[in-house]
Amino acid sequence: MSLGVWLAEAAQRRERAGVVRADDVRRNPQSRRGLLDLASNDYLGLADDPRVRDAAAAALDRFGTGARASRVVTGTTAGHAELEAELADLTGQPTCLAFSSGYTANIGLLTALGDPGTLIVSDAHAHASLIDGARLSRSPVAVCPHADLGALERILRERTRPRAIVVVESLYSVLGDAADLAATAELCAFHDALLVVDEAHGVGVAGRGRGAVHAAGLAGAEHVVVTATLSKALGAQGGAVLGSAALREHLVNTARTFIFDTALAPAAAAAAAQACRIVRAEPDRVAALHRVARAVADAAEIDHSPGAVQSLEVGEPAAALAAATRLFEDGVVVGCFRPPSVPDGVSRLRLVARATLDPARAAAAARRARTLAA
Ligand SMILES: Cc1ncc(COP(=O)(O)O)c(C=O)c1O
Structure with a gap:
């Protein structure tokens, strides 16, 4: 089998399973002003300090x-x-x-x-x-x-x-x-x-x-x-x-x-x-992260997790992707975790808090995520 056919078959399987990924520069918050970043792992905002x-x-x-x-x-x-x-x-x-x-x-x-x-x-x-x-x-x-x-x-x-x-x-x-x-x-x-x-x-x-x-x-x-x-x-x-x-x-x-x-x-x-x-x-910086995490969990109506990551279950990979895409169109970038990254097969939106976020703005985005995931 030629490499072209081999890869095309694999791509079709990913498409059918709803698990296509992309390294899309437009999703990079440092490249696009105004994008609300609820996806990256810079929990304390130190990458920019x-x-x-x-x-x-x-x-x-x-x-x-x-x-x-x-x-x-x-x-x-x-x-x-x-x-x-x-x-x-x-x-x-x-x-x-x-x-x-x-x-x-x-x-x-x-x-x-x-x-x-x-x-x-x-x-x-x-x-x-x-x-x-x-x-x-x-x-x-x-x-x-x-x-x-x-x-x-x-x-x-x-x-x-x-x-x-x-x-x-x-x-x-x-x-x-x-x-x-x-x-x-x-x-x-x-x-x-x-x-x-x-x-x-x-x-x-x-x-x-x-x-x-x-x-x-x-x-x-x-x-x-x-x-x-x-x-x-x-x-x-x-x-x-x-x-x-x-x-x-x-x-x-x-x-x-x-x-x-x-x-x-x-x-x-x-x-x-x-x-x-x-x-x-600066322990206050860590405390600020936890305040934002609490605001995100409350707005998304999910049990508050003790870390920065608040996980919103969506179910099917295609539904999770559709919700993440709508949020992106609204200027909010969230993580979209689908199989094989989720061993239990449940797709999730991963809403990530950061110490330097405005809690009210993060909560508004989390509320929208909840609506789209329902
Ligand atoms: C639990 C866990 N361990 C290890 C890693 C890998 O760390 P790194 O991105 O520094 O390679 C990650 C994330 O990417 C992770 O979430």
């Missing part, structure tokens, strides 16, 4: 645009060390290792820890990067129904492998709900399992910005490892793994997405380090 921009600009002047090599060759700069110290301090963790993205952090961690003797138990709503990391790790994988602690306990109790890694998100990226970290960590401790918590949506948001793991009193616990992204509340780019010094040393030596990947760009590292300092110094 002059102090964060200045930190990135200073690093550009000093180090240039790219890191030029892997961290284990010549790519490690003082900026990387500074970022790692700031993020570890913010989240209360002993050490931090920065990766070029949250995606590569998750893959690097799970492939460095997994093997055929280790069962990976992944929540059904875990992010694609965690799923890919588990698949690449050569570990057997069990998918646990979302947030089902009873099922998790059974899987851990009945496992036949000596080691186990439980993988959850602190705040889920599409549903917006929170994992019960205290209970999950207790189960893991009892069953001698490691708990990996992806705080992509928790850092800068939960626990006065210090993350849900810190808020649960689990920062520094030996059986709890945190991953994070620098690309959401921290307004930059990149990812990180946070945990013990021994874990960091293991990753520097074995995580393929750390060793065989060019280091995070120094300007992104400097921006994220500055963002960490701002999160620590």
Whole structure:
């Protein structure tokens, strides 16, 4: 079969299933004045903060645009060390290792820890990067129904492998709900399992910005490892793994997405380090985010989720897309999540709060979304 026919058939299947995606520049709020952005993940508005921009600009002047090599060759700069110290301090963790993205952090961690003797138990709503990391790790994988602690306990109790890694998100990226970290960590401790918590949506948001793991009193616990992204509340780019010094040393030596990947760009590292300092110094910014999130949830008539993401169920992919398109025509951009991004098959509009939004304006858009989704 020629590549043309092959791709045309795949495109037709996507069309029939209502899951066509596009990288449309017109949806970019920085390119189109007046567009209300309820879709991006810049939860604290730091991607635009002059102090964060200045930190990135200073690093550009000093180090240039790219890191030029892997961290284990010549790519490690003082900026990387500074970022790692700031993020570890913010989240209360002993050490931090920065990766070029949250995606590569998750893959690097799970492939460095997994093997055929280790069962990976992944929540059904875990992010694609965690799923890919588990698949690449050569570990057997069990998918646990979302947030089902009873099922998790059974899987851990009945496992036949000596080691186990439980993988959850602190705040889920599409549903917006929170994992019960205290209970999950207790189960893991009892069953001698490691708990990996992806705080992509928790850092800068939960626990006065210090993350849900810190808020649960689990920062520094030996059986709890945190991953994070620098690309959401921290307004930059990149990812990180946070945990013990021994874990960091293991990753520097074995995580393929750390060793065989060019280091995070120094300007992104400097921006994220500055963002960490701002999160620590300005808890009011985090409080403002939560006020906007509450206003959005109330207006959309949905249960308020504890993070920035408020998730409005629509059902069919085509209906979700139609609602998102109408909102866009009204000047509001929202996320439209459809299979395969939603493992339960329910399509959703993802309404994302931001600290710098006017709560009344965000609420008006959420009310309109509710009407269109009905
Ligand atoms: C839960 C979760 N983990 C990891 C990632 C990947 O992070 P990054 O965009 O920095 O690669 C994302 C988002 O994109 C995410 O939502």
